[in-house]
Amino acid sequence: xxxxxxxxxxxxxxxxxxxxxxxxxxWHEIRLTVNGAPVTAQVESRLLLSDFLRDRLRLTGTHVGxxxxxxxxxxxxxxxxxxRSCLTLAVQCTGAELRTVEGLAPGDAPLTPVQRxxxxxxxxxCGFCTPGFVMTATALTEQPERPDAADVADALSGHxxxxxxxxxxxxxxxxxxxERFAGGPAGRGE
Amino acid sequence: MKPTPFDYSAPxxxxxxxALLADEEREAKVLAGGQSLIxxxxxxxxxxxxxxDITRVPCLDRLYVDASGALHVGAAVRQSRAADxxxxxxxxxxxxxxxxxxxxxxIRHRGTVCGSxxxxxxxxxxxxxxxxxxxxxxIAGPGGTRTVGAADFFVATFQTxxxxxxxxxxxxxxxxxxxxxxxxxxxxxHGDFATVGVAVTLRRAPDRRTVAAARAVFxxxxxxxxxxxxxxxxxxxxxxxxxALDAAASAALAGxxxxxxxxxxxxxRREAAAHLLVRACTLAWERCx
Numbered sequence: 001x002x003x004x005x006x007x008x009x010x011x012x013x014x015x016x017x018x019x020x021x022x023x024x025x026x027w028h029e030i031r032l033t034v035n036g037a038p039v040t041a042q043v044e045s046r047l048l049l050s051d052f053l054r055d056r057l058r059l060t061g062t063h064v065g066x067x068x069x070x071x072x073x074x075x076x077x078x079x080x081x082x083x084r085s086c087l088t089l090a091v092q093c094t095g096a097e098l099r100t101v102e103g104l105a106p107g108d109a110p111l112t113p114v115q116r117x118x119x120x121x122x123x124x125x126c127g128f129c130t131p132g133f134v135m136t137a138t139a140l141t142e143q144p145e146r147p148d149a150a151d152v153a154d155a156l157s158g159h160x161x162x163x164x165x166x167x168x169x170x171x172x173x174x175x176x177x178x179e180r181f182a183g184g185p186a187g188r189g190e
Numbered sequence: 191m192k193p194t195p196f197d198y199s200a201p202x203x204x205x206x207x208x209a210l211l212a213d214e215e216r217e218a219k220v221l222a223g224g225q226s227l228i229x230x231x232x233x234x235x236x237x238x239x240x241x242x243d244i245t246r247v248p249c250l251d252r253l254y255v256d257a258s259g260a261l262h263v264g265a266a267v268r269q270s271r272a273a274d275x276x277x278x279x280x281x282x283x284x285x286x287x288x289x290x291x292x293x294x295x296x297i298r299h300r301g302t303v304c305g306s307x308x309x310x311x312x313x314x315x316x317x318x319x320x321x322x323x324x325x326x327x328x329i330a331g332p333g334g335t336r337t338v339g340a341a342d343f344f345v346a347t348f349q350t351x352x353x354x355x356x357x358x359x360x361x362x363x364x365x366x367x368x369x370x371x372x373x374x375x376x377x378x379x380h381g382d383f384a385t386v387g388v389a390v391t392l393r394r395a396p397d398r399r400t401v402a403a404a405r406a407v408f409x410x411x412x413x414x415x416x417x418x419x420x421x422x423x424x425x426x427x428x429x430x431x432x433x434a435l436d437a438a439a440s441a442a443l444a445g446x447x448x449x450x451x452x453x454x455x456x457x458x459r460r461e462a463a464a465h466l467l468v469r470a471c472t473l474a475w476e477r478c479x
Contacts, residue, residue: 026197045198045241046231067191068229072296081270081299087228088300091198092221092243136296157380158294 030094034059035103043090050074052090053100061101061131065160072159075132076100082136082158101131104138114138114176123172125163133159137173146181193231200243204250204330204359210242211355212332218242220357222266223301225293226309245302250359255281259365265358269298269306282363283477284371284389288319291373294381307343308358310350310414313383317344318409319373321417322389323363331356344414369393370478372470375409376462378453386410386448386459390470392430394478401425401475406438408463411448418445421467430475438471439464 026045033039034057043052050067053059053076065071067086074085077099104112111119114137124130136155140147147155152173161169197216201207211218216239221227223245230236244250250266255277263272272278273289285303292298292306292315306316307327321340329336329352338351345351352358375387387409395402404425408416420441428434448459 026195028198045196046193048192048228048232051192068232069225069293069297072294075296078300082296083300084225084296086232087225087297089198089221089224089228089241092224092245094200154290154380155295158296 028091028094030091032093032095033097035099035106041090045089045091047090048086049076049088049090049093049098050085053085053098059100059102063128063131065128070160071129071132072136073129073132075135075159077135077139080139080142082139082155099135099138101134104134112138113179114141114172117172117175117179118169121168121172121175123165123169125161125165129159129161133161133169133173137176140173141176141180146177152177191232191234193228194234194237196231196238197240198243199240200246202246202248204247204357207242207244207247207357208330208332208355210240211357213240216240218354220244220305220308222305223268224305225297225301226305226311244357252360253278261285261363262360263303263363264360265302265304267303269301269303270295272303273298281366282323284323284366284373284391285319285363287371287373288315288389291315291375291377291384291387292381304358304361307361308350308352310344310348311383312344312347312413312415313385313410315373315375315384315387315409318387318389318407318415320361320363321415322371322391322405322407323366324405326362326364327351327358328360328362329356330359335359337362340415341417347413366391367393368479369403370474370476372473372477374466374470374473376466384410385454386463386466388463388466388470390467390474392425392471392474392478399429401428401430401434404471406442406467406470408442408446411446411459411463416446418442420445425471430471435468435471439468442467 027042029042031040050064053062063073065073069084069087075082076085079097114134199210218240219238221241221243245266250264252264253267254262261282269289273286278286306314310317325340327338327343343351369391371391373389375384377384389407391405392401393403404422406418406421421438424437424441442464443460446460446463448456450456
């Protein structure tokens with residue numbers, strides 16, 4: 001049986017030969033870092049980063065919703081900044097450092113403050129949009145200064161929750177920010 | 191849907207970019223941030239044979255103020271970098287404000303200033319801001335480099351003065367000289383394209399009581415950013431008071447010929463534009479230094 005998938009562990013994922021797709025146009029070798037591990041892969045030019053993460057690296061925590069940049073479910077961190085992985089080609093990411101939701105608390109590691117806040121505040125309903133929200137919130141907590149309420153609203157506006165669980169999501173983000181920037185000026189944001 | 195197959199190249203110099211764009215065998219498209227292009231590829235509205243990624247060209251990554259005080263934004267400069275730059279914040283706040291109305295931070299981290307300008311969606315914020323700020327566009331091509339003013343750059347919806355074998359290498363914004371500014375828009379949701387919007391700059395006369403110069407440019411009101419001289423004349427020489435703002439709003443109502451679409455009727459757009467204009471002029475007048 002032919003396998004089209006890479007090994008599940010990105011740390012050891014190398015792809016000596018491209019998978020035999022029907023239209024072998026424009027293959028490229030890319031080298032990047034995914035969740036701290038170096039990855040080398042052969043990819044077709046047209047492969048979206050979201051599909052590369054999910055189908056080739058088996059990092060299926062990155063969810064694909066609208067696939068044209070509206071919903072934000074596929075948001076990952078590219079060189080520390082949240083970006084739509086469905087609006088990025090894998091081939092563009094040569095040399096980039098990517099972080100996905102799997103990289104936050106790998107294995108048995110304790111949840112990050114953002115993940116814990118989403119859990120404690122019930123910042124999710126069906127959970128489909130959650131990885132994207134969590135990655136954007138993670139980037140907010142990694143800024144040098146506490147983002148103000150307008151910045152938080154702006155960042156969260158880049159995500160759609162079709163269960164409309166925004167209130168608890170915002171509460172979770174504010175809790176994580178409170179923890180990170182103890183005594184910050186913006187308070188709970190409620 | 192997924193994009194149709196294409197080749198990809200990430201050259202290291204403008205000369206190499208131009209050589210790739212000169213390919214007559216297949217359609218080549220410039221890729222910078224890809225925030226407009228990649229959805230078009232995925233929906234198969236665009237089917238280029240080659241994408242030329244310009245973000246690896248070192249000289250296109252430059253954002254600086256030159257000796258004359260003009261701001262240069264290179265083709266690979268991302269929107270969030272430009273909006274967060276202290277020089278832009280201080281010297282060209284209208285540009286920063288326009289960028290902050292584009293999509294969401296997740297989009298602005300990858301989208302480029304020049305990419306949005308070269309893509310030229312007439313409902314987009316940056317073309318309107320560029321016209322209001324009197325931007326000049328530096329275009330490299332097979333015959334050398336040429337510079338085009340904002341009034342001649344935007345040709346029609348998704349069409350600019352940049353030919354298929356040319357590359358917009360940078361946009362240059364002249365010094366602002368203390369002009370007051372405002373960017374106001376009506377969008378159905380924050381981050382959406384504007385139903386209609388307006389960029390205004392105002393300059394106070396030396397006596398500080400009257401308007402020495404005004405500029406008003408509307409987005410979402412036609413196939414290109416719409417500058418209305420009648421509005422500017424209605425404001426120039428006045429005290430920017432209620433009567434002047436009324437006259438300017440009337441001139442906008444009379445001068446704008448937007449289209450009907452599923453989001454708004456032309457009449458609604460005109461009415462909203464007039465209101466936004468009054469609000470923008472009030473803000474811009476307060477912001478004059």
